[in-house]
Amino acid sequence: MERMSNSGTYKKKGDLYYNSLLSRNLYNNSLTFISGILAIIAILPLILVLTYVVINGASEINLAVLTQLPEPPGEDLPSAGGIGNAIIGTIVVSGIASLIAIPIGVGGGIYLAEYSRGGTFSKFIRFGANVLSGVPSIIAGVCIYSVIVSTRIILGSNFSALAGGISLSILMLPTIIKTTDEGLKLVSDDLRKAALGVGASKFVTVSQITIPAAFTPIGTGIVLALARAAGETAPLIFTALFSFYWLDSPEGILQPIATLSVLIYNFAIEPYKAQNELAWAASFLLVAFVLSINLLTRWIGKRGKH
Amino acid sequence: MSIYGEFLVLPKTTDLYLLRSRPPSEKLIDLTFRNVVISMAAMVAVVLFGILVLVFTGSVESMGRYGLRFLFTSDWNPVNNDYGAFAAIYGTIVTSTFSLLIAVPLGVGAAIFITENIIPTRIREAIGIMVELLAAIPSVVLGLWAIYVMEPFLRPLLSGLHEYLGWIPFFSTKPIGPGTLPAILILVIMILPIITSISRDSLNQVPKKLREASYGIGATRWTTIFKVIVPAAVSGIAGGVLLALGRAMGETMAVTMIIGNSNAFNWSILSPGYTIASMLANQFGEADGAQVSSLMYAAFVLMVLTLAVNVVAQWLVKRLSLKY
Amino acid sequence: MDSKATHNTSPQICIGMENVTIEYNGSPAVRNIYCDIPSEKVTALIGPSGCGKSTVLRSFNRMNDLIEGCTLKGKVLFEGKDIYAKNVDPVEVRRRIGMVFQQPNPFPKSIYENIAFGARINGYTGDMDNLVEQSLKQAAVWEECKDKLNESGYSLSGGQQQRLCIARTIATQPEVILMDEPCSALDPISTLKIEETIHELKSRFTIVIVTHNMQQALRVSDMTAFYNAEETIGMSGKVGYLVEFSETQKIFNSPKEKATQDYIQGKFG
Numbered sequence: 074m075e076r077m078s079n080s081g082t083y084k085k086k087g088d089l090y091y092n093s094l095l096s097r098n099l100y101n102n103s104l105t106f107i108s109g110i111l112a113i114i115a116i117l118p119l120i121l122v123l124t125y126v127v128i129n130g131a132s133e134i135n136l137a138v139l140t141q142l143p144e145p146p147g148e149d150l151p152s153a154g155g156i157g158n159a160i161i162g163t164i165v166v167s168g169i170a171s172l173i174a175i176p177i178g179v180g181g182g183i184y185l186a187e188y189s190r191g192g193t194f195s196k197f198i199r200f201g202a203n204v205l206s207g208v209p210s211i212i213a214g215v216c217i218y219s220v221i222v223s224t225r226i227i228l229g230s231n232f233s234a235l236a237g238g239i240s241l242s243i244l245m246l247p248t249i250i251k252t253t254d255e256g257l258k259l260v261s262d263d264l265r266k267a268a269l270g271v272g273a274s275k276f277v278t279v280s281q282i283t284i285p286a287a288f289t290p291i292g293t294g295i296v297l298a299l300a301r302a303a304g305e306t307a308p309l310i311f312t313a314l315f316s317f318y319w320l321d322s323p324e325g326i327l328q329p330i331a332t333l334s335v336l337i338y339n340f341a342i343e344p345y346k347a348q349n350e351l352a353w354a355a356s357f358l359l360v361a362f363v364l365s366i367n368l369l370t371r372w373i374g375k376r377g378k379h
Numbered sequence: 380m381s382i383y384g385e386f387l388v389l390p391k392t393t394d395l396y397l398l399r400s401r402p403p404s405e406k407l408i409d410l411t412f413r414n415v416v417i418s419m420a421a422m423v424a425v426v427l428f429g430i431l432v433l434v435f436t437g438s439v440e441s442m443g444r445y446g447l448r449f450l451f452t453s454d455w456n457p458v459n460n461d462y463g464a465f466a467a468i469y470g471t472i473v474t475s476t477f478s479l480l481i482a483v484p485l486g487v488g489a490a491i492f493i494t495e496n497i498i499p500t501r502i503r504e505a506i507g508i509m510v511e512l513l514a515a516i517p518s519v520v521l522g523l524w525a526i527y528v529m530e531p532f533l534r535p536l537l538s539g540l541h542e543y544l545g546w547i548p549f550f551s552t553k554p555i556g557p558g559t560l561p562a563i564l565i566l567v568i569m570i571l572p573i574i575t576s577i578s579r580d581s582l583n584q585v586p587k588k589l590r591e592a593s594y595g596i597g598a599t600r601w602t603t604i605f606k607v608i609v610p611a612a613v614s615g616i617a618g619g620v621l622l623a624l625g626r627a628m629g630e631t632m633a634v635t636m637i638i639g640n641s642n643a644f645n646w647s648i649l650s651p652g653y654t655i656a657s658m659l660a661n662q663f664g665e666a667d668g669a670q671v672s673s674l675m676y677a678a679f680v681l682m683v684l685t686l687a688v689n690v691v692a693q694w695l696v697k698r699l700s701l702k703y
Numbered sequence: 704m705d706s707k708a709t710h711n712t713s714p715q716i717c718i719g720m721e722n723v724t725i726e727y728n729g730s731p732a733v734r735n736i737y738c739d740i741p742s743e744k745v746t747a748l749i750g751p752s753g754c755g756k757s758t759v760l761r762s763f764n765r766m767n768d769l770i771e772g773c774t775l776k777g778k779v780l781f782e783g784k785d786i787y788a789k790n791v792d793p794v795e796v797r798r799r800i801g802m803v804f805q806q807p808n809p810f811p812k813s814i815y816e817n818i819a820f821g822a823r824i825n826g827y828t829g830d831m832d833n834l835v836e837q838s839l840k841q842a843a844v845w846e847e848c849k850d851k852l853n854e855s856g857y858s859l860s861g862g863q864q865q866r867l868c869i870a871r872t873i874a875t876q877p878e879v880i881l882m883d884e885p886c887s888a889l890d891p892i893s894t895l896k897i898e899e900t901i902h903e904l905k906s907r908f909t910i911v912i913v914t915h916n917m918q919q920a921l922r923v924s925d926m927t928a929f930y931n932a933e934e935t936i937g938m939s940g941k942v943g944y945l946v947e948f949s950e951t952q953k954i955f956n957s958p959k960e961k962a963t964q965d966y967i968q969g970k971f972g
Contacts, residue, residue, distance in 0.1 A: 083827055083876060089784055089799075091792035097599055098792070104601045105497055111488030112506055115575055118568040119513040125528045126520065180419030188413060194420075200693065201423045207622070207689035208430060208682070209629025211656045215663055215678050216433045219671075243426055250423060274405055276412040304517025307631035307656070311664035334519045334632075341523045341636060349527070356520045367515045371508070496771055588808035592868070594769060596821035596875050597798030606820065611811055 130357025146343045153347035156355050159331040167303045169238025174245035182253020206247035213243040214308035230327035237313025245298045252294025256287040293370040300366040306334040437675030455642040462673035466644040470652040475627035478566035486574030494582040514572035522636030525565045552647040557639035559652040565633045570623035577619025581612035614695045621692035625685045631656040655681040717742040717909045723777035732758050733943040745910045747920035750930030755943030756913045764800035765793040801877035805884045807864035809856030817856045818874045825875045842870035843900045862893020882912040927954040929963045
C-alpha cells in the first residue's frame with residue numbers, strides 16, 4: 074500500500090539503536106552536561122561564602138564578643154572589643170521598622186484582598202508595591218536623610234535609630250503588602266461566604282475568619298521581610314549611622330545606634346585585623362540568623378501543605 | 380406536608396437574638412476598619428510619590444546648573460562646585476550589563492537543569508533551595524567576602540587577563556585590588572538567584588502537554604527545550620532578567636565595598652570605578668550644598684533607570700500569567 | 704531499515720508485549736501482560752478506569768520515561784526488537800511510533816508551524832507546503848484550516864485542535880500511531896469526525912487507541928484488548944492486567960471471559 078505521495082523525502086529512518094555518535098545525540102549529551110555544570114556553578118557561591126563565613130566568623134564568636142562594646146579603631150589592638158551594642162541595635166532598628174511596616178503592610182494587604190474589586194486604585198497599589206520593592210535601598214536612605222535627618226524634624230535629633238527604622242520600614246512595606254494580599258487570596262471564598270452568610274460583619278469576617286486562616290503564609294512572609302531588613306545596610310549608613318556605646322535609655326532611639334550590618338561595613342574597610350575579625354563575627358551572626366529564618370519558614374510552609 | 384407543618388409550630392425565637400438589627404457601633408467599626416485599611420494601602424502610593432518628589436526636588440538646583448552636561452562629564456570637584464556623574468553612570472551601566480551577560484546563561488541554564496528530569500527530584504529541589512538561600516545572604520556579607528576571599532583569589536587571574544588581553548580597552552589597566560570586574564562578579568552572585576528562580580517558575584508553568592506533544596513526534600530533549608519549552612516561558616524569563624537588571628543597577632553595599640570608588644573615568648573594567656549607588660553610599664552622609672543637589676541628581680538618574688526597567692519587567696511577568 | 708519490508712506478509716506482529724509489568728515508584732500499575740498487536744489494523748484498549756490501559760499505551764513509545772519513578776519489567780517488542788533494551792534510543796522509537804494525546808496539545812505556534820515543526824525535526828526535506836496540505840487533508844481538517852494557516856493552533860476549536868494534532872503526527876510519517884482517549888475532551892460531532900479520520904488512516908498506519916467508550920471501540924477497531932483492575936493483597940491501589948485480547952467482533956459478541964462479558968453488558972446496560 075502506498076503511503077503519502079511524498080514519503081520518499083524523509084531521510085531513511087534509522088534502526089532503533091542508540092547511536093551516541095549521531096550528531097543529534099552528541100548535541101543533546103553535551104548540552105545536558107553543560108547545563109549540569111551551570112547548575113553546579115550556580116550553587117558554588119553559596120557554598121564558598123558560607124564556608125568562609127563559618128571559618129572566619131564562628132571562631133571569633135565568644136561571650137566577650139557578644140557582650141562587649143567595640144573599641145574605636147585607631148591602632149592595632151589585640152582585640153577590638155565586641156559587638157554587643159550592634160546586636161541590640163539590629164534588634165531595636167528592625168523592631169522599629171516592624172512596628173511601622175507590619176500594621177501598614179497587613180492593612181494594605183487586607184484592603185487589596187478583601188475590599189478591592191479590581192478597580193484602578195487597587196491595580197495601582199499592587200503595581201506601586203511592586204515598583205516600590207524595586208526601588209534601590211540606598212534611595213530610601215537618601216530620602217529619609219533629607220526628610221528626617223538633615224531637617225532634625227523629630228525632636229531636633231539628626232542621625233537616630235528611629236530614622237534608621239523608618240527607612241528600613243520602606244523596604245519591608247511592599248513585601249508585607251504582597252504576602253498579605255497573596256496569603257488572603259489563598260483562603261477559600263467558601264469560608265468568607267460562610268461567615269457572611271451567618272450575618273457576620275466584614276470586620277468580624279476578616280479579623281476572625283480569613284486572617285486566622287491565612288496566618289501561616291502571612292506570618293512567614295513577614296518574618297522573611299524582617300530577616301531581609303535585618304541584613305540591610307545601605308538605608309542605615311546615613312540614617313542610623315553607628316555608635317560605640319550602648320543604648321542606655323528609651324530616649325536613646327533618638328540617638329545614632331550601632332547595627333550589625335553597618336558594623337560589618339565600617340570594620341571591613343578598616344586596616345586593622347582586630348576590627349576585620351569583628352566584622353567576620355558579625356557576619357556569622359547575621360548569616361546564621363537569616364539562613365535559619367529562611368530554612369524555618371520553608372519547613373513551616375512545607376508542613377502546611379501536607 | 381408534615382415537614383413544613385413542624386416549622387409552623389416552632390415558637391417564635393427571634394426575640395432571643397438581640398442583634399437582629401445591627402447596632403450603630405458595629406456599623407461604625409466596619410466603616411472605620413474599611414477606611415483604615417484603604418488609607419494603609421494608599422500609603423504605598425504616598426511613599427512612592429514621596430520618594431519621587433523628594434529626589435526630584437532635591438536635584439532641581441543641580442539640574443538647572445549643569446543640565447544634561449551632568450550626564451556626560453566626570454568632574455567631581457566639591458571645591459570648585461563642578462559636578463558630572465558620567466563615571467558613575469557608566470559604571471552603573473557597565474557593571475549591570477556585564478553581570479547580566481554572565482548571570483543570564485548561568486541562571487537560565489541552571490533553571491533548565493533543575494526543571495528537567497535529568498537527576499532525581501530531591502537533588503533538584505536541594506539545588507533550587509540552595510540558589511534561593513544565596514539570595515538571603517546580606518549584601519554587606521557578600522562585600523566582606525569579596526574583599527577578603529574573592530578578590531585576592533582572582534587577582535592573579537585578572538593580572539593574566541591584563542597581560543594577554545591588555546590591548547582590549549576593557550582590560551587595559553593593571554588590576555590593583557578593588558575594581559569594576561570584581562564588582563561585576565559579586566553582582567553576578569547577587570542576581571543569579573533572581574534569574575534562576577524566576578526562570579524555573581516560568582519553565583515549570585509551561586503545560587506538561589506541550590512537552591509530551593514534542594516528545595511524541597520524536598523531538599529530543601534539547602530540541603524540546605529550545606523550540607517548545609523556552610519559547611513558551613520566554614516572557615517570564617525576560618521579566619526575571621529585567622528584575623535582575625534593576626536589582627544590579629541599584630545594588631549598593633557589596634559593590635561599594637569592592638569597586639574601588641574612583642570617580643576618574645576609565646574604560647578598563649580592571650581599574651577602580653564607581654556606580655551611582657556606591658557614590659551615594661560614599662558621599663551622601665558628608666555632603667552639603669551643591670554636592671547634595673548633585674548627588675540627588677545622580678539618585679534621580681538611578682531612580683529613572685530602575686523604575687523604567689521594573690515597569691517593563693512587571694509588564695512582561697504579567698503577560699506570562701495571561702498566556703495559558 | 705525500510706518500513707515497506709514489514710508490510711509484505713500480513714498479518715504481521717507490530718508491537719509485542721512479553722510479560723510486561725509497569726511500576727510507579729515500586730508499586731505495580733499493570734502486571735504480566737502478554738499481547739501481540741497486529742500491523743495495519745486498529746487495536747482498541749478498553750477497560751474500567753484505573754486498569755492501566757493508558758499506561759500500557761504510553762509504554763509503546765516510551766512516553767513513560769517522562770514520569771519519574773516509572774519502571775518497566777519484561778519486554779516490549781517493536782518489529783521484533785525490545786524497545787527497552789539499553790542500546791535503544793527512545794527518540795528513535797518515538798519517531799517511528801507517534802502519539803496523539805487525550806487533551807489536544809498544539810504548540811503555541813501557527814497551524815502551519817505545528818505541522819512543519821515535527822516534520823523538520825524528523826529530517827523532512829521535501830516540499831513543506833505540500834506536506835502540510837496533505838497531512839491536514841488526511842486528518843480531515845484542511846477545509847477549516849486552509850485559510851488561516853498562519854494563525855495560532857489555539858484559534859481552532861477543541862475538535863479541530865485534536866485533528867491538527869493528528870495531522871502533526873501523520874506528517875512525521877510514523878509506522879504506528881498511538882491514540883490516548885483522543886475524543887474524551889470532545890463533543891459528539893467532533894468525536895464522529897475523528898473516528899472518520901481513523902477510518903481513513905487505518906489503511907496506512909497501525910493504530911492503537913485507548914478508549915473508555917465501548918461503541919467507539921466497536922466502531923473503529925479490528926482488535927480489542929480488555930483490561931481489568933483488581934485489588935491486590937498487601938498493595939495499595941489497584942493493579943491492571945489483560946483479561947482478553949481478540950477480534951473486536953468476538954470480544955463484543957462472544958467473549959471468552961466472564962469479566963469481559965460483565966463489563967460489556969454493564970456498559971451497554
